[in-house]
Amino acid sequence: MIEIRTHGRGGQGSVIASEILADAFFHEGKFVQAFPAFGVERRGAPVMAFTRVSDSEVRERCQIYEPDHLIVLDPVLIETVNITEGLKEGGWIIINTNKPVENSNLTSRFHVAIVDANRIALDHGLGSRSAPIVNTSIVGAFAGATKLVGIEAVKKAIDGFVPLKKEHNIQAAVDAYNGVQIVS
């Protein structure tokens, strides 16, 4: 079983990202589960969402405490939240940032990949400068870096999940898939 934890801020689309990711795995024949960290949060507050992927039925119906991989939608969270808590050694951390990651604490223990999802989102007209919608791009980057799920499945998931600007979102995911940089 693969367990993935997504960190973001309320309003960034972290929950939808976890669901698109689950749906993408589903299209490849996996058993999946996705859910938010249950709570009442306002826009801008740190939030989490989870995705489970398995070859057999997922029976665990509880939160994820020891994820295999992380998705981070806002690099500021690296400084403010202990994002690697419980993260298994050697797991992937996919970070939305336009700056290089020099934190050796991350790069030595985990695989780190970065993508400028803000720019990609804005290039495709997703969201505004103040609030780009990056969830589809980051899922593309996850697929590109980890190769755990294929881009075709991601495209299909976005097509099913996103109500508006489907094509723009799919293209953003493809750009992120191709543009993600592996740091370690």
Added chain:
Amino acid sequence: MIKKVEFKTYREMPIRPMTVGDMLWNLTGSWRNVRPYYDFKRSPCIVGCPTSENIQRYIQLVTENRYEEAWRTIIDNNPMPAVTGRVCFHPCMSNCTRGEYDEPININAIERSLGDMGLENPGWMAKAKATGDKKAAVVGGGPAGLSCAFYLARAGYPVTLFETDGALGGVLRWGIPEYRLPNGTLDKVVKAIIDSGPITVKTGVKVGRDIGLDKLEKEFDAVFLGIGLARSRSMDVDGEDGEGVEPGLSFLRKVNGGEKVDPGKKAIVIGGGNTAMDVARCALRSGSDVTVVYRRTVNEMPAIREEIEEAEKEGVKFEFLAAPKEILRKKGKLAGIVFQRMELGQPDESGRRKPVAVEGETIRMEADRIYSAIGEQADLEGISEAVETEWNLIKADEATGQTGRKKVFAGGDAVTGAASVVEAIAAGRKAAEKIIRIFTGRAESGEAEPATVGIDDINTDYFSKTRQTKMPRIPVGRAREGFGEIHTGYDAALLHREADRCFSCGVCNYCDNCWVFCPDVAIMRHENEYEINYDYCKGCLVCVQECPRNALSTREEGK
């Protein structure tokens, strides 16, 4: 014998709790000690109305949008609602139960709306044909005479109507200003009445001078005298005769007839009745500064309250507790007037406190014109010789108008002294009814009057407090500049808003409360009627208690 559904086992029962039989086996009404029954009573507004218009009824018909029937209901007692809806002093409203709760129903305004609808729909007025073998003469084309002629003609008796003036209407025409009752409206009212049946009009004929009363008695089977009060009473003070002093009625007659008048820069009107108010407001409209001088206080003024308030709003000034003492003249020309200062003493026979002179105190006022409006009197030329009179008024029975002479009847101001339009209408109608009874030989119906409902009989829990709907009007500033009608009448929404306020005292208006509240479902609702099923009425009297308007009464069983 009692037959009720019983279950031997639960398998016979429906799984849902529901009725499977009825309660017809159990006539619980036999338990009753007191019996409620529908008992419609008299609304106090009807009692207050001198001509007993069925006000509750026509307001209810308005709420049901049955305007023509509402109008007909009025016409049964008053042939000119478009007039009374404008000029009546509406004692109905003083009697209105709702007045003791929040504000009385604006009955006057509702009546006017219906009256105007009647004028707009001439087809509503049924046309009577001459069918009777007797005929009547009516003397005087004012409210009393028009009313008497209308009801006689409606019963099929040909009427010849004599009028001194060139046009019908009497005091309505020459005494009431245009801004209260436009001549155009009056013309329509008069035409509707004359056209309603076999009425022949002879204008310019003064009975008693041009034709003798004895001649009418010979030619007709009945004669009604509705001659009104056409003469102003004199003030009886020094200097009264001469230029600058004029009876108020004469001034009003000129104004209403469209003659040019000049009330000077400063006019004084003496008196406290409606004539005084009409004169003052007409003078004001003709450009004069007007002061009304009255010998008592505002509380004793006989004029309609609204008229006093309107006059005041328009800028008429008032001086109270002053009686004319001497009119000053310089070389015959009017120079001013001296008033005796008065104070209120003991109540007189009318119940009002009598003014008493304050020794040595006088007031002097400047004036270009002085109008006396201290009262009117009847012109009994050629009449007083024929019928008995008292205090210069005709003596007649209050209920029937019968005078000392068998065929002669009288009513209106010439009998009562200065009273009201509606009282004159009532007198004319009652005389007509008496005459018809004589013509037909039928006796008066001896029906007992139902009890009258008061505020204590109303279940006010069912009514929230609301304001009276005022009739729309033109602003005071514009009103005082001309003779256009001040009040413009309700539209349909306002009419309904006001009609819906009516408590319908003592008379069922199908509100369903009894039907809803009856715990025994013993009240059945039919179209425009409820029926109590006494087989099941246990006499709990919830219906009586919850009737908002006291349309039910109770009676002990076995009594």
Added chain:
Amino acid sequence: MKKVIMGNHAVSYGVRASEAQVISAYPITPQTHIVELLSEMCGNGEINAKFIKVESEHSAMAACIGASAAGTRAFTATSSQGLLLMHEMLHWAVGARLPIVLANVNRAVGPPWSIWTDQNDSLSQRDVGWFQIYCESNQETQDTVPQAFKIAEQLQMPVMLVLDAFFLSHTYEIVDIIEKEQVRKFLPPYNPEIKIDTKDPHSFGNLAGPDMYMELRYMIQEAMEKGLDVIKKVDDEFREVFGRGYGLIEPYRCDDAEIILVTSGTVASTTRAVIDAMRGEGVAIGALKIRVFRPFPFEEIFAVLSKAKKVAVIDRNISFGCHGIFFQEIKSALYGRTDIPVLGYIAGLGGRDVTPGVIREIAENAISNKNPERYINWIGVKR
């Protein structure tokens, strides 16, 4: 067609496929998605139902009562305080024998305010006479809706299906979505013999004297008792059409188990993963999921548990002053079997996570615990 959807929407799809005719509800977290999607479906014609907006849950149930009494298929959904506000009307629905289906998302009751899961809202309605079916997955939740209507309509009894807040309501899982064309083979149109009909007037819900009240109550109990067979039969019929079934209870590796963990809702699901792990370590352990709580399947439960040496009940609820509510019922089911100790564990109240670690802790405690049965074991309380 399989789709990844949230548990709340699984309920909505179930209602759509069941062709409910009247839906009346008042929004409350974490239930709102259910009726939100249903109102959309009503709006766009996916479902031919009348959606009645109301001002409270009490009114929502009242509207369903009226609709059901008039002979239509009625549905509502609620949670926590909303269910409690419905309480009076829940009794009414039973007494009037109306086959209404209600989805309750298990949410803890305040104060303190909580939007997270536990079972005290639905279990506090234990004695009103509603069928109660606890679901553990989105698929089961969806499938239970048409089953609930069929059970309800056959017995003229209301049915409540229950799902955990967030762990199901907000969790996306793969669901094989059922469609009305398939469901019609399983669930016939609702056309009751007795309904409000102006052509055949009766008064409903009126007074019954002491000579009749007990009989009407007896019939409700009779319907409940018949209910166990009806549920099984309906489940079998569902399996015939859809290939899936859920039973009254679901034993897992109980045949040779010395100790059995009794669970319900999503905890049952997580527990199975723990059972497999501990079996791998050589522990003779099994799990029993209680799906149908009312009517309570005493015999079926006894048949499973009477073979064990020890029973541990995990309650995500508490009857203050007594015990966990499932615990009491299990004890009652094992009445007379003093040789089988039953241990009660309170866990996961107010949404506290019941992880595999927590379940393992309970299992290990139960294996070694020598405490008398009266003792309540609170798991994870900071004392």
